[in-house]
Amino acid sequence: MKIAVLASGGVDSSVVLKLLQREGHDVTAFYLKIWLEDELSFLGNCPWEEDLQYLREICAAGGVPLQIINLQKEYHQEVVSYALREIKAGRTPNSDLLCNSKIKFGKFYEKIGPQFDLVASGHYADKTVIDGQHFLTRSKDTFKDQTYFLAHLNQEQLKRAVFPLGPYLKSEVRDLAKQFKLPNQARKDSQGICFLGNIKYPDFVRFHLGEKPGDLINYDTGEIVGRHEGYWFYTIGQRKGIKLSGGPWFVIKKDIAANTVYISNTYHDLSKKRDHFEVEDLHWISGPPTPQNLQKLQVKVRHGEKLYDATLSLLDGRRGKVTIEGSDQGFAAGQFAVFYSGEFCLGCGTII
């Protein structure tokens, strides 16, 4: 098989190169340049030179062709502008889901064309094929599982995607990296929104949206207790950066029209928890779940944390109400709720 590998210079995607090569596939490594335009370079040094250095070394040693694809323009159009639009609207976007569906498994494929059979990535995720239908399933490493970030892929994209790390634990991947004698075997995992690199999120927001001071209001008393620099620097459940004494203070609610941010120091009280929320833009990777399935789903409200048992009642084709078993305090509009049925990742919706 002719496989295009999304390679970042990190441990995971480097191990993918090796694994596929070992299986006898014809692999080509692609480094996607999705970095922000240089206008922002003063905010932080991009580590992509280091990425490429490792990648070049690994590809050279393994006889793997390496191509660098510039998708900065596409990335800006599809992801950055979305993020800014959402932030400005007072919502909390998750750029990385769209990065996968729009860029890594979207524009990238358009760019390289059908000459490659598959696109492989170093995501901790797996696939199952049933009757020609492709399903996204959770990786063996349930802690590291990254299906959350892949929930926005569509069937076509999933069909040509392959996730070789699915059957491995992170620790096993590290071991493989050692076995393969990869120079980046001990490299620290990357984190944060991929396009930001070392740039701090608030700096990015401030650069594009500036500041817009307004009142901080105590949600419980209605009293004005301080000032904020712009509602877009806050998200629901946020604690850091409120600066007021008497806390800890947590963001409860934002009023965009009034440019006020409501905070509370009783965030952990039961009264602030909710067991339901609404979603829109429901998206199913392999077709909508059956009515019976809707009654016994699991849902993730953010990456990494626990799965809630949940039910989803559809309001219309694209909207629905999710009720979770238990309660949570951090439902932020704009974030993705990702639905699971056992090992299967079914799709996602945007929290309203």
Next chain:
RNA sequence: AGGGGAUUCGCCAAGUGGUAAGGCACCGCCCUUUGGAGGCGGCAUUCGGGGGUUCGAAUCCCUCAUCCCCUG
């Protein structure tokens, strides 16, 4: 002008003779391919200034300064 009260880390605040709690904020690290959350650690040789009493004071005394309240 009298009378009373207060002054401890950026903020709040314990401590009333025995050698400066705690919370918030802030900083660092960990966790984490989103935003958050969470965990761990750091954070006043010093108690408004100056004297004094005492083996020993933030705690007692004197004095100065500032602030608040009440009565003119």
